[in-house]
Amino acid sequence: MAGTKPDVTFLAPRAASARLSRRALLAGFGVVGLGALSACGKTTKMAASPPTDGKLESKLNLYSWGDYDNPELIQAFKSQNDILVQVDAYGSNEELVAKLSTSRGTSGYDVVVPTGANIPQMLEHDLLQELDLSLIPNFEHMDPNFTQQYFDPDNTYSICKAWGTTGFVYNTTQIDRELTSWQDFLDTAQKEAAGTTALLEDPWEVSAIALAAQGFSLNTQDEGELDKARKIIVDQLAPNVKAYVGNAATSMIQGSFTLLHAYNGDARQGLTEVKDPENWKFVFPTPSANLWMDCWAIATGAPHPDSAHAFINQMISPDTAVDQLDYIGYPIGTKGLAEQAKKAELDQQDLIFPAQKVLDRLEPSKQTPADQIRTKILTDAQARSGA
Missing domain, CATH: 3.40.190.10 (Periplasmic binding protein-like II)
Incomplete structure (x- = not known):
């Protein structure tokens, strides 16, 4: 019955990691990250995700950085769709890579949030599956400054989640x-x-x-x-x-x-x-x-692909963009967000949104x-x- 499921299950406390201080953990990613992937060859076939059919599954497993999404937005997704959302947290891209590479598509995770620089190596080892952009209509609202990046030129596997x-x-x-x-x-x-x-x-x-x-x-x-x-x-x-x-x-x-x-x-x-x-x-x-960018992506073998696409679609919606920005402190890559932030009277907007000459x-x-x-x-x- 609707309303009988737990709201949102978080397996890591908010205090477990300071918001966005995770970037310090990238020290050595060129050694540890590549080492984790080198152990992940293509000789073992990755478990496949079930095909999408437009029907949302009753569950979604999100694997992301600690305290990196407004919990009210996750709760809203759960309530609107009657989906049990479970959130696990990691502290570095290496931890994410290790989990996905050793499980070979059976991790149980649906949506993951790798940093853009890690995506080419993850794709080489089949750790991410293609997105169906027809199931993510809000992609049309993404700012061109944050689409078609070198690590995924056609946004086949990733969509900007946050940038700075x-x-x-x-x-x-x-x-x-x-x-x-x-x-x-x-x-x-x-x-x-x-x-x-x-x-x-x-x-x-x-x-x-x-x-x-x-x-x-x-x-x-x-x-x-x-x-x-x-x-x-x-x-x-x-x-x-x-x-x-x-x-x-x-x-x-x-x-x-x-x-x-x-x-x-x-x-x-x-x-x-x-x-x-x-x-x-x-x-x-x-x-x-x-110009760093963290990205929404779907893990290979995701057991709930329709719910995963629907979740990403909601989290990049212009309707939720300001709430997400206000919570995590970084913009999410949607068009017109600077104007929305101005209307919302957020503090220090000049630090959130560099001028175009800076972006260039x-x-x-x-x-x-x-x-x-x-x-x-x-x-x-x-x-x-x-x-």
Whole structure:
């Protein structure tokens, strides 16, 4: 009978992981992630999902990052469709990959949320199944800035769930000059902010600071370019770094930092919670930075494919976009969301929505064999900092 099922079952408490600080766990994804996939060959046939027929199944199993969806929206989906929703949480892409690769299509999960950079390797090993976009009509509302990405050019397997970028935030009472570039960040960390600088605990992001400042591709595999980046990060920047953090917001609130490497949404969270937000400024630095994207996808062998498509369709609806943005702190990639956020009077909207000229210069991170070099750069920098 309708109404007799539990509302939504969460198998990980909200306190289990700080919202979006999960990005720090990407440290070493080029080693661990590829290692997990290397054990997953194509010699064993993946279990197949039942065919879609337009009839929603009575259950949906969501496997996602902790606290990454507005629970009211999940409850609304359950109530409207009389579907039992079970939510399991993981802390890294590696954990997701390991679960799907070892189960060979029998994990029981329907909807999963990989980061875009992980999708090519996941597709190589048949961990995701094709979407039926005819069952996701709200896809027509997606902003072209966040469709047809390099990791899935035709959105055959994925749809943007949330996106953001990287920059830095600084205390203008301690640093009284205007900062606009990654070179400014490097200079300031060695001068006014020496000993009060924080870096993200992410090898790709840390290397990107020096690569961008040198005018190199953020995804370069050139060992010479990476060696130049290493010298800047390890020899010049690291001695002045106080800490390596997952979420800049927490460090801003603590008050012992003046310059912080940060994801834009985390910086926004910090600005809404510090006592003196007028004294802080976030920078979308030149010449480039990461455009990261987490994606809705359906696991190979998903036992409830119709419910999975219906769930994704609801979660990318323009009708739910502001509620989702307000909860997770990052936009979900639908058209017109900036205008909706303005009407809803959300705080710090300029940090949520970079100008188009900023979006145009961003470079999405990719997994490459050179990620092992980036991981070594980070570990050497942490050792040099005494972190």
